[in-house]
Amino acid sequence: MRHLKTSTHPDIELKKLKTSHTRYSTRAIAIRGESALMLFTERYNDYSFPGGGLDDGEEKVEGMIRELKEETGAKNIQNIKEFGIYEEHRPWYKDDFDIQHMISYCYTCTVDEELGQTSFEDYEIKNGMTPLWIPIEKAISHNLNTISKSKKKGMSVQRETFLLELVKKELSNL
Numbered sequence: 001m002r003h004l005k006t007s008t009h010p011d012i013e014l015k016k017l018k019t020s021h022t023r024y025s026t027r028a029i030a031i032r033g034e035s036a037l038m039l040f041t042e043r044y045n046d047y048s049f050p051g052g053g054l055d056d057g058e059e060k061v062e063g064m065i066r067e068l069k070e071e072t073g074a075k076n077i078q079n080i081k082e083f084g085i086y087e088e089h090r091p092w093y094k095d096d097f098d099i100q101h102m103i104s105y106c107y108t109c110t111v112d113e114e115l116g117q118t119s120f121e122d123y124e125i126k127n128g129m130t131p132l133w134i135p136i137e138k139a140i141s142h143n144l145n146t147i148s149k150s151k152k153k154g155m156s157v158q159r160e161t162f163l164l165e166l167v168k169k170e171l172s173n174l
Contacts (some may be wrong), residue, residue: 002106006119009155010091012099020089021097026064027051027106027163029083030074031171032113035133036164039071043100046146047139048160050074050131051104060105068109071124072131073116080109086163090155093165106163108171140164 027049031039038047050071054063061080068074083106092100115131142162150157 001082001095002004002084004086004106004166005168006089007155007159007162009090009091011091020101022101022103023135024054024060025102025104026054026060026062026067027086027104027107028074028165029067029163029171030068030111031108031136031167032133034135034137035055036139036167037072037111037115038073038121038132038134038135038139040128040132040134043159044127044131044146044148044154046143046160047134047164048156049106049163051106055144061107064105064107064109064173068111070121071129072120073118074111075114076110076112078110080107081132082106083108084166086158086159088155092139096155104159136163140168 020159022063028051029049037050040047050068051064052067054060068077081083086104086106090100092098120129132159140161143157143164146157147161152160
């Protein structure tokens, strides 16, 4: 799978010896015309692609399908193709490691327009996550506004905006 980007939090100096925890995750990129299937998160006021961490021993595509179904209720998931890897080095909030090294495996796919029942985790419900089809350009514009104005912004909104812009450039009919 091609490497899309490596992003390092400005507070991290990778040259210094630090302990690192690696987290593997997936992202699902479902496009329908000029729109993408996204998650709006009220707490962070941003749009992100469905996805999340892989369970121990879980294959990447299986994890992507599981996350996509849980977070959006997507039906009839087909035409799964590798899109690329987005890598991040972030501060870790627990005492056991200094850095989180997150590797996101991104896949494109097709799904039915109509979404089914979600199976959000408690924190996703508390964060106000909602799945929806949104024009790619509108999601990009919204996320760029959040990046410029929000004190809650993190590396995730930057990752998602980069992916949205790449999707717009490479996959959409825009």
